[in-house]
Amino acid sequence: MSEPQTIERVRALVAPIIADLKLDLYDLEFRGGTLRITIDTPAGSTAGVDLDTIALATRLIGREFDHHDPIPGHYTLEITSPGLERTLRTPEHFRREVGKEVALRLRDTTNSDRRLQGVLVAADDAGATIRLNDGRVDDDRPDGAAERTVAYEQIDRARTVFTWGPGPKPGKKAAKPTSKKELAK
Structure with a gap:
């Protein structure tokens, strides 16, 4: 079989x-x-x-x-389970992750853009559109962010990227109130 x-x-x-x-x-x-x-x-x-x-x-x-x-x-x-950083292999995987940060490795490309990272802004049956976060600028867009649409056949590997949010520094104590007004809060 x-x-x-x-x-x-x-x-x-x-x-x-x-x-x-x-x-x-x-x-x-x-x-x-x-x-x-x-x-x-x-x-x-x-x-x-x-x-x-x-x-x-x-x-x-x-x-x-x-x-x-x-x-x-x-x-x-x-x-x-797929975990925090999920492998994206099918159009359905990409559609589920619209709005999240993704990293793509492309198959042989003629330019230097073999690796792309950014926010997945759209996905359909043909490919995915990424808003790049590498500092490129597109003057034709109101927000100035560059986007790139990639056909699924061009993608070698793709995954979501988990980003830790800001948190308290370890071992750091909360600030003590210094006035009667702050104590009353």
């Missing part, structure tokens, strides 16, 4: 289980004897998949595979 046939057979078995858990089947990958099934909360959800849900999905999918073994021979089953 070819790899695409194996993936489709696995998809047919796991999709109903994942849907019953009110989750999305984010990605399927079979490489090097490891079947990696990536599950996620529905698009637009603020919470991610927790460890208990991954454990439950692993048990249910494992039981289904025991009854209808979709892969001949030995393999390792891995159920995971």
Whole structure:
């Protein structure tokens, strides 16, 4: 059985289980004897998949595979969430992440723009548009930010970029009030 046939057979078995858990089947990958099934909360959800849900999905999918073994021979089953920095491989992945920062590595290019990073502003079935954050300026745009539309065929790798927000410095104590007025607050 070819790899695409194996993936489709696995998809047919796991999709109903994942849907019953009110989750999305984010990605399927079979490489090097490891079947990696990536599950996620529905698009637009603020919470991610927790460890208990991954454990439950692993048990249910494992039981289904025991009854209808979709892969001949030995393999390792891995159920995971996409994580904070998600790999983007399909148009649906890109559509889910519009508005977020992404990094792209392009296939052979004739210019020096092999790596791009910026905010994903649009995605459709043909490609994605990135508002570049490398300081380039586009005088034709009101905000001056340069954008680049890239066809999916040109993309070698893509992922979201997680940026830590500002937080308190470790070991820094809160400022003590210095006046009676501040104490009354």
